[in-house]
Each structure stands twice: as structure tokens, then as C-alpha cells.
Amino acid sequence: MGEQQPDGGRMAGRERRPREFASVEHLSPEAVAAFVDGELTSGAAHRARVHMVHCVECRDEVDQQRRAAERLRTCTENDGIRVPSSLMERLTSIAQSCPAGPGIEDTVYSPPETLLDKVDILYRAVRRSRGR
Template sequence: MTETRAPRQFGSTEHLASEAIAAYVDGELRMQAYLRASHHISICPECAGAVDAQQQARGALRRSGEMTMPLSLVGLLSQIPSCNTHTAESAPGVDAGFGALGKRLSRRWRK
């Protein structure tokens, strides 16, 4: 005989993890998880406040504009040794060392 379990519900003392709150705000949760989180947020003022704070932080970052990085930091980051298993040949679009991000950063600050 097989037992059917009801979906897990959040207890009244449980709260959403910070990663779940960020995923909720970013729209990265699957539908079932999103619905459970939405229900919990609707009855938990603490988690609702955390979601509001995350939404405000997300908005502030989006409005902050382009960020700059000192050229010296780009140089230091480019010196990070590469992993032998991830080379340009094994991972298209990623070069050895700091990778594609390093290439973009280097080009950007050379201008």
C-alpha cells in the first residue's frame, strides 16, 4: 500500500531563507515553490519585510548605473591561476585564466 503525502507546508515559526527570498524577488522560483513562498509571505510580516528590502536593494542596484573597477584590481584578478580542466578548448567562450569576464574587463579599462 502506497501512502500519499500532502505537500510540505511552512510552519508558523519557519521563515524563508535569504537565498529563497532573492530567488523569489528575481522570479527564479519554480511555480510550486513560488506559490508556497507567496502564501508564506502573505502571512509572515518578517518575510514580507525581507522581500520588500530585497526588492528595494535590487531596484537600487539597477538604478546605480555603470560600476568602475581600478585597473590594478583587473590586473590582480587576471593573475588568478586557471583550473586545468577548464580551458578555451574544453569550454567554448572561456579562455584560460580569468575567462571571458576578464577579457571584457580588460578591454573595457584599456579604452
């Protein structure tokens, strides 16, 4: 059998190759943008960070997205960066086609029905006021 190698049993002649990922295992463009913008849940962001430890391609995509986002944040009108009119038209039409959300008048309110309901409301109000 032979002696165990000091590197944990791996053969000395074998080099560790970077892990290869199938295309479905990479972060999607939407996930990359959400990661850079801080819009992922903490669990999803953790999984993305773990993935990027092993995946150079996704790490590079995140880096490119960060640089592009920073460039857009810091650009001025003199930089010559312009939004195509077709994109502005599409974004405007999306904003106009979204239905209005519920207003305060749409909120369902039912007054407390029992004495226990009233006590519960009073108790929660006292707890909130003490927490401040």
C-alpha cells in the same frame, strides 16, 4: 451551550492574533533573493507567496530585497556605490575555478541502428517542421 457567533463560532472577545512562525519556517535569505529574482520554481514561488500572506517579517524581507535590487539596477557610477575589491576578487576566483562544461565534441551521438529508429527520427523531424 449558547448561540453560535456570526463570525463563524469564534468568541466575540477574542481577537485573532497574527500567526507566529518558528525561525525554521521563515524564508531563508537565499529563498528571498531567488523569489525576488524570479528564480524559484512555480511551486516554490507559490508556497513563498502563501507564506508571505501570513508572515509580515518575510514580506518585509522581500520588500527590502526588491528595493535593494532595484537600487543596484538603476545606480550609476556617480552614485558612489562601489563593490569592495575583496568581493570582486572572490567572484573572479570562483569564475576562474569553475570547470569548463562539456563541448559539442563531448556530445555522444549514436547513429540510428534499425529501420524503426530511422523512421522515428524522420517522423520527429516532420512534426518539428510542421510545428513552426
